[in-house]
Amino acid sequence: MPLSSPLVIGTRGSPLALAQARETQDRVSIAHGWPVEQLPLSIIKTTGDAIQDRPLSEAGGKGLFTKELDIALLEGFIDLAVHSAKDLPTTLPEGIVIAGYLPREDVRDAFISRRFKTLHELRAGAVVGSASLRRQAQIRRLRPDLQVTLLRGNVQTRLAKLDGGEVDATLLAMAGLRRLGLTDHVTTILDTEDFLPAVGQGAIAIAVRVEDERVREALEPILHEPTAHTLAAERAFLTILDGSCRTPIAGHARLIDGELEIRGLVMRPDGSESLETARRGAVSDAVAMGREVGTELRTRMPAGFLSA
Structure with a gap:
């Protein structure tokens, strides 16, 4: 179908965000056979990008990477916003x-070191840097003798x-390293049995205005249904x-x-205690199974576990 007017793609300005936006643009x-010039990128700086000196948990959490893109979308400055699903x-x-997701990349985490395999x-007392509370807790759970410190900034x-x-x-996430062509930096890929990934890790989500059927129809051919099922859960x-x-x-x-x-x-931040469970069943029950897993863990958690 012909493109009556440009579709403006909103994105953050980090190298990884731009790689994800360009993948969406190319797809x-x-x-549709549309020239990429008709699918311009609009780079929007978010609050999360500006904060580099402290954990995001102390500044407001996940919405810090989406707020400004949400505003631009609702005010009509962009037609779709490309996000890391996590x-x-x-x-x-x-x-x-969320209109849907692109095919998911590798969900695993990568261990990167210049001195250790x-x-x-x-060695005991070695310093491991991460901006993720999940990764920090998993590191402490496996190696309580290490020093774990905040390491903010983009991948590079x-x-x-x-x-x-x-x-x-x-x-770092393997998905981001793959999309940036930086897998040569990987020392070891971590098994998900030891390092369960973050919700949404490796998936690119595309957000649109609820009533914008034109954009939804344009995106339909590139959206990946299997990824949508797993992300729903x-x-x-x-x-x-x-x-x-x-x-x-x-x-x-x-x-x-x-x-x-x-x-x-779920884990305590110091890695001293963790709770885990799983479900398996019909794809049509994805949301119900996700809720069951969350409900079971919430029921099993001691008082104050999430706020520790």
Whole structure:
């Protein structure tokens, strides 16, 4: 179908955000035969991008990476917003909906060090940097003898800090490293049995205005239904726990032999205690299973567990 007017794609300005926006741009262009010039990128700086000196949990959580894009979308300055799915809060502003997801990338975390081959080989007292409370708690759970410190910034910035000796090691998402062509930096890929990923990790979400049928129709050919099923389960799980950047929560759903399996994990920030459970069943029950996993963990948690 012909494109009557440009579709403006909103994105953050980090290298990874731009790579994700360009992937979306390319997929839409190829699907419809539209020139990329008719799908311009609008780079929007978010509050989360501006905060580099403290954990996001102390500044407001996940919405810090989406607020300004939400405003631009609702005010009509952009037609769609491209997000890392793990950055999306569980509740979106009224008038905005997730149209769907691109095919999911590798969900695993990568261990990166210039001196050590694995997390287990790190010497006692070694410094591991991460901005993720989930990763920090999982590191402390496996290696309580390590020093875990805040490491903010985009992927390239964190790698530069590692090379500069600020930390002995760091953990980054394989999906982001793949999209940036930086997998040569990976020392070891971590098994999801030990490091369950964040909800939405590896998935690109596309948000649109609820009533904008033109944009929804344009996106339909590029959206990936299997990813939508797994993210429906994961986000339902997270919603029950009211998850944000303030709590170490991990969750991952996958399709196995036509069924959906979801695992959920919550931890104390110091890694001293963790609770985990799983469900497997029909894909059509994805949301219900996600809720069941979240409800079970919430029931099992001691008082004050999430606010510790």
